[in-house]
Amino acid sequence: MKASYQKFLSSVIIFCLLFVTACSSNATKESNSSESPSSQSPSGQSSAAAKEEYVIKILTQENNQIKRSDETEIGKMIKEKFNIVFDYVQTPGNYADKLNLMLAGGDYPEIIRIQDNATFDKYVQANTLLPLDDFVASAPEFAKRYSVQIPLWRLASNDGKLYKWEGGVPVDFKNNVEVLDIGVRTDVLEQQGWPNLLSTDDYIKFLKQGMKDNPTTNGQKTIGMIVPFAEPWGMQGISSIMYEKGGRYSTAAGNMGVVWNQVDKKFEDMMTNEYVKEGLGFFNRLYREGILDKDSFTDKMDQFQEKLNSGRALSSWYVVWGLTTANHGLIDAGHPENQYINMPVRSKTQMERNEKRQIRVEDTRPYTIYAITKNAKHPERIKELLAWAATEEGKLLLQSGVEGEDYTIVDGKRQPTEAYRKNLSNVDALRSKGYGMFDFLGSVLSNAPDGVPYSMELNPAIQDELQLTEGMRNAYSKLGWTSSKDYFIKTGESANTGVAGTITVDTTSDLGALHQKIVDFRVKNSAKLIIEPKTDEEFESMYQSVIADYQKLKPETVVAEYNRLYQEKQARLNELK
Template sequence: MKASRRNVVFMFMICSVLLIAACSSGSSTPSASESSTSPQSTSSSTGKASEPPKEKYVIKILTQDNNQIKRSDETKIGKFIDEKFNIVFDFVQAPGNYTDKLNLMLAGGDYPEIITIRDNATFDKYVRAGALLPLDDFVKDSPNFAKLFSVQIPLWKLTAPDGKLYKWEGGVPVDFKNYIEVLDIGVRTDVLKQQGWPNLLSTDDYIKFLKQALKDNPTTNGQKTLGMVVPFAEPWGMQGISTIMYEKGGRYTAAAGNMGVIWNQIDQKFEDTLTNEYVKESLGFFNKLYREGILDKDVFTDKYDQFVEKLNSGRVLSTWYVVWGLPAANQGLIDAGHPEMQYINMPVRSMTQVERNEKRQIRVEDTRPFDIFAITKNAKHPERIKELLEWASSEEGKILLQSGFEGEEYTIVDGKRVPTEGYKKTLTDMDAQRSVGFGLFNFLGNVLTNGQDGVPYTMGFDPKIQDELGLTKEMREAYKALGWESSKDYYLKTGEMANTGLAGTVSIDSTSDLGALHQKMVDFRVKNSTSLIIKPKNDQEFEALYQSIISDYQKLKPELVVNEYNRLYQEKQEQLNQLK
C-alpha cells in the first residue's frame, strides 16, 4: 500500500529535519577522518580481518527514491564501505510500476544481486522460483544479525513456503516511543488560525472546516485554492489509502497490507476489506469531499510528483495520508516569504469511530512486508554481501549508516551522541543529506530502536528532539494554539501500541486458485472505489450504489480468502510456538 510505507515516512523524517541518525556506544565509533585515511583502523564486528578484498565488487541496487546519487562512493558513508569492504553500489532508477518490473525480471531471470521487494506475494513468487538464497547458515555464523533480529527471524521464516530464511527487512525492530507512525491529514495552519484554531477530528468536522476555508480563500498566491489533494494515481493510492480510514479507530491496523483483507487487532483475526464498516465510511468521506468540490478533481490522475507540485505551491488546504512531503513544502513556503502558511499533521476519525471513542491502535511493526531485501542466486559473491550485512547489524555499522561520523555529524557528550550544528544544517538540505549517504543504504537494514548509549539509532527519533528539529516556529505555535504539548501529544493520549506480530507474515500462495481470487477481490475493490467516490450525488445514492457493489462482490465468494487467511494465521501461530 503505501509504497514502502515506512520508507516513505523515513523520507518524511529526513525532509522534515529528522535525519536518519543512530546512536553510538562511545568513542570507538569511527570518525570521518579515520574513515578517509585508514578504514582498517576500526575492525569489523564480525571479528574477521577488515582488509578489503582486492577485487572491486559493484552491486546494482534498484531504486525509486534516489534519483541524484548514481554510485554509493559519491557519499561519505559509501566511501567508507568502499574502503572497508571494496564494495560499491550502483543505484539504478526503476520507473513505473515496481511490482510489474519485479515480475518481468523474475520471468527473465535478470534480477539484481540484492533485490528490494514490496509485498509478500511477490516475495513468495521469488522464493518458489528458486531465485533467492537461503540465509539460515548465515544466521548461525552471524551473531550481530541474529541478535538484532531475534524477534523478526522466526516471523520472516514463516513467510517462506519451505520455512527457511530468505530475507531481512528495513525499519525493524521499532521502539514505540521513538516512532509513532500516524499519517492522517495535513492541514494549512493559516486557515486553522482563520477559523479560531478548531480541534478537528471527525470527518464532518473536516468537511465543514474545508468548505468554509474554500469560501474564505478562493485563491492562494494568485492561484485557485484546492481543498484536498491525494496522489490516487500511484499504485498504492486507490488500492491502499482511499480505504485506510479503518486504521484511525480502535480496532484495526494496516498490518495486513492493502490487499483483500484487513487485520482486527482486538479480535486477532482477518476480515474482508471492502465490506468493513470503516472502509465504507472512508469511501463515503471522499464522496462527500468530491460532492462539495473539496477533493481536487485531478486526484485520480495525479501521481506523487504532481501532488508535490501542488502542495509546494501553498494553494492546497489539506492532504490525505501523504504527509511526508509537508516539511519540504513548509520550508519552501518560508523561503518564498510565506512563513504563516505551514502544514501540520492532524488526526481524523470517522463518525462511528468518534462515537465509539476507542483507543486508537497505533501500529508498531514487527515485520515490514513492503520493505523486503534478499540476496538472489545471481549474486557473484554472496559471501561478501553477507559479511557486509553482518557488519551493518553491528553497533559500529548501525551507528555509521544511520548517524554518520563522530566529529562531523555528532559528538559524544557524557557517553551519548549529540548532533552537531553541521548535522542540523543538513536537515533542510536534501543534497547535503545525500552527500553523507543518509537514507541511501536502507537495504542494509535500518532500525528504529535505541543504541547502547540509550539514544535512538536515528537521533531524530528522540521524542525530545523530534519537535525541536522537525517543527518550524510556526508549526510549534500552531500545536500550542491547539492545546497540544507536542506534535504527537494527541496520539500518545488517545492511542496504544499495537504490535503487528504474525499478522504481517500471512499471505496466500499467489499461484493458487485462492491467490487468483484474492487478486480479483483487490481489482474489484479498486475499480468500484473510484465509482463510489465520484458517482453518487447524495448519501442515498451512495448507499444504493454501495449495496449494489457489495451484492456483486459477494458473488466472488471473498469469504474463501478471508477464511484461508485466518486458517493460515492459526497454522503459523502453532509453527511460531515451535520456533521460539
C-alpha cells in the same frame, strides 16, 4: 503503505534488486565456499583493497541526483571498507508489475526489494532467493539485532527457511508513533480560530470554508485536498485506510484483500469493512464538494509534492512525512505563513465508539522486504557488508553519521550537532550525506546502547525540536497540544503486528488467484465509488450494488484461509521460540 518512517525525505526512497535464476547453482556454490562474515574484520579494511570494485545495481523509483553510492559521504566509507558501490537506476511505472515481469522473464539483478508478502511468496516459490540460515549462524550481531523478527520471517516462507530481512524494524513505540492522517495548513486553522479537527464532518466544513476564504495561494488556484492515488499503493492502500483510525484495526495485513482486527485477533474482509465504506464515502463527499483534487487519480508523488511544496493545497491525505521539508521550502520562498501540521481524523462511527486507536508497532515490515537472489555475483561480499551493517559501527554510521561531524558524545550519549540539525531540513544535504540511501542494508527504529535512537531525530526528548519549524510548534501550542504526538498518544495504544504481518495466501494457488481478483475489484470500484455518486443516497445505492457483485466472487474463502494460516503459524511460532 506504503509503504513510510523516513520523515524528512520528500518521498520514500525505493530500492530493489533481483537476480537471474540461470546463475543460481554457481552463486550457491560460491556462497558455500566463501569465508563466513564472522571471520572478516568488522571494518572490512583488511581485505577491501585486494577485492575488485563490486558494483550492484539498485532499482529506485525516486528521481534524485545521486547516481552512485560513492557520491555520498557514507557511500565513500562503504567503498573504502568493502569496495562495494551501489548504482541507482530509476525505474518509473508500477513497481509491483515490474517485479512480476522481471520474475516471469528471469531478468532481475542481485538484491531485491519487495513491497508485499504476496510478491515475496512468488519469488520464494520460483526458487530465486538465497537462504540466509547459514549466514545468520555466522553473523551473531545480525542474529541478535533481529532476534524477534527472524522466527517471524521464517514463517513467511513455505519451507520455513529464512530468505529475507526487512527495513524499519525493530521498533521502539516511543521513537516512532506512526500516525499518518491529514496534513493541514496552519494559516487556515488560524483563520478559523484554531479548531481541533477530528471528524470527517469537521474536515468537510473546515475545507469548504478554507477554499472560500482562500481562492488562491501564492498566485495559484487553491486546492482543498491532494492525494497521490496514482502510486501503486495509492488507490489500493490509502483510499481504504480509514479503518486504521478507529479502535479495532491496525495495518498489519498490508493493503491487499483483508484487514487485521487487532482486538479480536482475526482477519476480516477489507472491501466490506464498515470503516472502509465510511472512508470511501468521505472521499466521495470531498469530490462532490470540489475539495478533492481531480488530478489525485493521476498524480504520483512528484506531482503531489509539487502541490504541497507550493503551499496551494489546504490539506494532504496520509502522506504527511514530507511536511517539515515542505515547510522549510515555503519559509525559504518567503511564505512562512503557509505551514502544515499532521492532524487526526475519524469517521462518524469511530467518533461514536471513541475507542483507543490501535497504533501499529511493526514486528515485521512486509512493505520493505530485502533478499539476495541466486544470481548474486559475489553473495559472500553482500553478506559481509550485511553483517557489518548489523554491528554498532555499521548501525551508527548508516543512521547517525560520523562522530564529530554529525554528533558528539555528552555524558555518554550522542547529541546531534548543529550541522546535523540543519541537514534534516535539506533533502539534498541528506542525500549527499547518504541518509536513506542505504535502507536496503537494514534500518532500525530502536535505541542504541547509549539510550538514544540510532536515528537521532527519533529521540522523543528532542523529536519536535529537530522536526518541527517554529510555525508548526506554535500551531500545536495554539491547539493545546503539548507535542506533535500528544493527541495520538493520549487516545491510542501500541499494537504489535506479530504473526499477522507474515500471513499471505499461496500466490500460485486458486485461492491466491482469487485473492488478487478481489483486490483488483476493490481498487477499480473504489475509484468508481469516489467519483460517480452525486448524493449520499446514490453512494449508498451504488455501494450496495458493488458489494452484491463482490460477494459473487466468494471473498470469504480468502478470509477463511488467512485465519487458518494465522492459527497454524501462531502454533509454529510458539515452537520456534
